[in-house]
Amino acid sequence: MSKSSLEAAYKTLLQRNRLRVDPHQANLVTRLASLQDELVNTNGNRPSHTPKGLYIYGTVGTGKSRIADLFSDTLPSHISRRRVHFHEFMREIHSRLHIARSASGYAGDPLVKIGRTIREESRVLCFDEFQVTDIADAMILGRLFGSIWREGGVMVSTSNRHPDGLYENGLNRDVVMPFIREVQRRCEVWEIGGREDYRMSSLREGAEGKRVETFLTDRRVFDERLEQTMEGQPLERVSLPVYGSRKVEVNAVPSGRD
Structure with missing residues (x-):
């Protein structure tokens, strides 16, 4: 699909009154369409050519998740992608980690292999509700995502917090700070803007x-x-x-x- 596929899908939702005209959402659609274009025109097997991902943050109900869903749904079929809630993803990682450590002949850091496997499964990881609240997650994020990024993985995530606010006041926060800095290096940090909670306004x-x-x-x-x-x-x-x-x-x- 071309760059216009995401924008065309967004326009269709507007015409059907499934979404309201919102300049903040429209700007995000344009940026994500550009990222789709970059993904199409770069080789996923060459990590050195990996485009920057996008870390989208803003207040609740501003349409972040809806636009991210649209981005994932309109990616060309040859670009492997996974759309998942971040909490669910981390729960899966802990399960994989437990299995790896329980296997006979276990040695070294299994997170490197897990990260490589995740990247082989999906070139683009689309996370909803990206947040860090658990020390167990904080301890492994750097090694896990370091492996994914080294293999050319691209992250597109939505969050209610700027990266600097992740795991704020958390135990041993210094452990997760290198990961937070890497998120900001590997992803463009994008504030969607707007303050209206469309979830509530539509219900009313x-x-x-x-x-x-x-x-x-x-x-x-x-x-x-x-x-x-x-x-x-x-x-x-x-x-x-x-x-x-x-x-x-x-x-x-x-x-x-x-």
Whole structure:
């Protein structure tokens, strides 16, 4: 797909009233379209030609995740990518780390190999809700992402915090500071701007543009808001695995969403 694919998809959502005209979002779309173009025109097997990623931050509800989803969805099919919540990704890394350390003949730092494997699976890693709150994560981020970046991986992430605010006041924060500096070297830090929380404003507006309450409101209004939020996607029941062998049953989620 060409550079215009992301912008065309964004324009379609505007025309269908799935998104509102917002100059901050439009600027981000233009920047991400440029990154798509760079990815198409560089060799993923040559780490020295790796384009800079993008670290997108701003207040909640400003459309960061929605635009990042659009970026991932419109990447050309030959560019491997993975879109995942950062907490889920780190949980997976700890699981891989445990398996590696439990294997017979374990020696050295398995994070280098894990990072290389992650890069082989996906050239572009798109993270939602990038944050560092756990000392266990903080201790391994530098080595893990160092391996991914050395192999030519590109990171596009959304966060509510500027990189300088990651793991703020955390235990042994000095351990994670080299990683934070590397994030700012490997990624362009982009503030989306804007202060309106579209999640809340869309819930407060009825079909006729009137403000409505969604707590203990009538069923018709609730169903109407749910349909708009789900954008016509069918709902299905899913079972989500959590730590260990536990599962959480969710009655209704958009079909096809992880």
